[in-house]
Amino acid sequence: xxxxxxxxxxxxxxxxxxxxxxxxxxxxxxxxxxxxxxxxxxxxxxxxxxxxxxxxxxxxxxxxxxxxxxxxxxxxxxxxxxxxxxxxxxxxxxxxxxxxxxxxxxxxxxxxxxxxxxxxxxxxxxxxxxxxxxxxxxxxxxxxxxxxxxxxxxxxxxxxxxxxxxxxxxxxxxxxxxxxxxxxxxxxxxxxxxxxxxxxxxxxxxxxxxxxxxxxxxxxxxxxxxxxxxxxxxxxxxxxxxxxxxxxxxxxxxxxxxxxxxxxxxxxxxxxxxxxxxxxxxxxxxxxxxxxxxxxxxxxxxxxxxxxxxxxxxxxxxxxxxxxxxxxxxxxxxxxxxxxxxxxxxxxxxxxxxxxxxxxxxxxxxxxxxxxxxxxxxxxxxxxxxxxxxxxxxxxxxxxxxxxxxxxxxxxxxxxxxxxxxxxxxxxxxxxxxxxxxxxxxxxxxxxxxxxxxxxxxxxxxxxxxxxxxxxxxxxxxxxxxxxxxxxxxxxxxxxxxxxxxxxxxxxxxxxxxxxxxxxxxxxxxxxxxxxxxxxxxxxxxxxxxxxxxxxxxxxxxxxxxxxxxxxxxxxxxxxxxxxxxxxxxxxxxxxxxxxxxxxxxxxxx
Amino acid sequence: xxxxxxxxxxxxxxxxxxxxxxxxxxxxxxxxxxxxxxxxxxxxxxxxxxxxxxxxxxxxxxxxxxxxxxxxxxxxxx
Numbered sequence: 001x002x003x004x005x006x007x008x009x010x011x012x013x014x015x016x017x018x019x020x021x022x023x024x025x026x027x028x029x030x031x032x033x034x035x036x037x038x039x040x041x042x043x044x045x046x047x048x049x050x051x052x053x054x055x056x057x058x059x060x061x062x063x064x065x066x067x068x069x070x071x072x073x074x075x076x077x078x079x080x081x082x083x084x085x086x087x088x089x090x091x092x093x094x095x096x097x098x099x100x101x102x103x104x105x106x107x108x109x110x111x112x113x114x115x116x117x118x119x120x121x122x123x124x125x126x127x128x129x130x131x132x133x134x135x136x137x138x139x140x141x142x143x144x145x146x147x148x149x150x151x152x153x154x155x156x157x158x159x160x161x162x163x164x165x166x167x168x169x170x171x172x173x174x175x176x177x178x179x180x181x182x183x184x185x186x187x188x189x190x191x192x193x194x195x196x197x198x199x200x201x202x203x204x205x206x207x208x209x210x211x212x213x214x215x216x217x218x219x220x221x222x223x224x225x226x227x228x229x230x231x232x233x234x235x236x237x238x239x240x241x242x243x244x245x246x247x248x249x250x251x252x253x254x255x256x257x258x259x260x261x262x263x264x265x266x267x268x269x270x271x272x273x274x275x276x277x278x279x280x281x282x283x284x285x286x287x288x289x290x291x292x293x294x295x296x297x298x299x300x301x302x303x304x305x306x307x308x309x310x311x312x313x314x315x316x317x318x319x320x321x322x323x324x325x326x327x328x329x330x331x332x333x334x335x336x337x338x339x340x341x342x343x344x345x346x347x348x349x350x351x352x353x354x355x356x357x358x359x360x361x362x363x364x365x366x367x368x369x370x371x372x373x374x375x376x377x378x379x380x381x382x383x384x385x386x387x388x389x390x391x392x393x394x395x396x397x398x399x400x401x402x403x404x405x406x407x408x409x410x411x412x413x414x415x416x417x418x419x420x421x422x423x424x425x426x427x428x429x430x431x432x433x434x435x436x437x438x439x440x441x442x443x444x445x446x447x448x449x450x451x452x453x454x455x456x457x458x459x460x461x462x463x464x465x466x467x468x469x470x471x472x473x474x475x476x477x478x479x480x481x482x483x484x485x486x487x488x489x490x491x492x493x494x495x496x497x498x499x500x501x502x503x504x505x506x507x508x509x510x511x512x513x514x515x516x517x518x519x520x521x522x523x524x525x526x527x528x529x530x531x532x533x534x535x536x537x538x539x540x541x542x543x544x545x546x547x548x549x550x551x552x553x554x555x556x557x558x559x560x561x562x563x564x565x566x567x568x569x570x571x572x573x574x575x576x577x578x579x580x581x582x583x584x585x586x587x588x589x590x591x592x593x594x595x596x597x598x599x600x601x602x603x604x605x606x
Numbered sequence: 607x608x609x610x611x612x613x614x615x616x617x618x619x620x621x622x623x624x625x626x627x628x629x630x631x632x633x634x635x636x637x638x639x640x641x642x643x644x645x646x647x648x649x650x651x652x653x654x655x656x657x658x659x660x661x662x663x664x665x666x667x668x669x670x671x672x673x674x675x676x677x678x679x680x681x682x683x684x
């Protein structure tokens with residue numbers, strides 16, 4: 001070792017070691033500080049950032065509640081299918097057309113659709129967009145088919161390039177069956193018509209989600225025990241009071257009747273006379289909820305309304321039993337009294353088929369000399385009812401409406417229920433209006449109000465709230481809605497019993513005599529109203545028939561209305577009556593031979 | 607016990623603890639992936655059952671049966 005080389009080697013080594021130690025200490029201190037900053041000072045920020053990189057959420061689909069008929073038939077149910085799309089970032093430009101073509105072909109789309117989607121995807125790629133949708137409502141099998149093919153084209157990028165998001169879609173497996181009752185949802189899954197709309201609160205759903213962790217390659221998604229997991233809240237299943245077999249019969253017969261009479265539209269409602277439960281309700285033309293969006297605007301407008309609930313009509317003679325029952329109940333008339341007993345001085349009537357109320361002529365179809373009030377109802381005499389109307393006067397006429405629930409909503413769980421109206425006190429032209437309302441003009445009522453009131457006439461006098469939702473079910477817990485909700489008692493049992501007898505005579509010998517069925521007794525009332533179109537044209541008629549069956553203990557009440565029948569007779573007993581009779585015949589299993597030959601001829605079966 | 611031996615034992619335990627931690631993490635990932643698969647499978651089965659219910663419901667509902675009633679109980683068209 002050279003003693004003259006300067007510093008002592010050991011001292012030199014020590015100083016180098018010291019320098020290295022200082023440098024290392026500084027380096028480790030810096031590292032330590034950085035670690036401290038990351039782990040302690042900025043811990044939360046870095047943690048969130050790391051979580052965001054790794055974590056994702058996955059929706060958990062909830063099902064909207066089903067709509068069932070009373071016997072379990074499914075009218076509406078959610079099913080899951082997929083919306084598919086691509087992430088153009090992960091697809092090279094040369095492979096993009098192949099992927100889009102493949103997906104569109106697998107979905108069975110047209111060349112125009114394929115071209116449009118391809119341009120949209122290319123546009124997205126140019127603008128750096130992350131998602132280009134290709135189609136909705138794709139089944140799981142098709143999704144898997146596309147996924148496999150895309151993976152083959154794109155290799156490992158296929159997983160990130162192709163996306164399929166499950167989504168719940170509303171389906172109506174019965175198509176147009178009970179369509180106007182079921183209703184429909186909009187694209188967002190919210191009810192806009194029928195039960196779908198009125199029961200939205202119960203049917204609606206809320207999706208849940210679960211937190212997942214992705215691996216470094218972003219391929220595998222891992223469920224994290226203890227991670228956020230929000231359970232979906234499904235809708236509640238709604239069961240209606242409608243019976244599927246009865247509904248099928250009613251729809252079939254109504255459509256047949258409308259075609260036979262070449263009517264513009266029609267409706268039918270069948271109600272349990274003692275509980276107010278709606279057993280069948282049909283409105284024609286109606287719609288297929290699955291195709292609701294496909295109808296042209298004008299067509300959709302024509303089909304969408306549930307005429308039983310939403311439409312208002314001047315009812316014509318089907319209103320007469322209510323005045324009659326009320327007058328009977330209050331002792332204003334006795335059935336055996338002669339109508340001529342109450343002719344006031346301002347009315348000129350010699351017992352013939354025309355009477356003059358002031359200067360206004362009122363006509364009956366036939367002359368009925370020496371007519372009693374009972375006969376007036378059986379033969380639907382306008383003159384007699386106008387005289388009864390004058391006897392009642394406006395206050396008591398309004399009382400009739402109040403007592404029978406006319407011109408006010410019934411409270412049924414269906415949307416857009418019409419209220420109804422009658423001429424106000426200020427517009428009431430004393431003689432004219434009183435005469436008009438007596439045989440069903442100058443007042444607008446909904447068919448549902450009519451059938452509810454008619455049930456009260458024949459069921460012992462109980463006005464019931466019509467019920468269409470029977471029960472609501474969630475996870476096996478059943479909530480049954482109250483049945484037989486009595487909201488009024490317009491007439492007594494005794495009056496009701498007498499009314500049943502008079503209404504049976506209507507079918508046996510009155511305006512509905514063609515409708516009698518041998519061996520099966522029922523009662524009813526016909527109605528034929530001139531439909532106003534700016535004025536009464538005597539061209540467009542509303543043919544109606546309301547009925548109850550069986551006679552001894554009425555189980556059901558029915559109302560059928562045909563708007564503007566064009567073929568043959570437009571009278572209610574001839575146009576609408578046979579439809580009700582056919583429904584009764586099939587409902588109560590009455591043999592066809594028992595239906596009188598004349599009805600067969602009317603029904604076009606001979 | 608020499609310092610080397612003590613070092614060896616400590617190293618062994620550190621290694622063992624590290625391996626156990628990695629093993630547990632792998633198991634956690636596997637379990638998480640399996641749980642997710644099972645959840646998806648459950649959803650798929652629920653969907654399948656709902657679709658089958660719907661199909662069966664279409665086939666046996668009373669309005670269809672009405673058309674298969676004995677002749678004396680059914681109408682000419684049903």
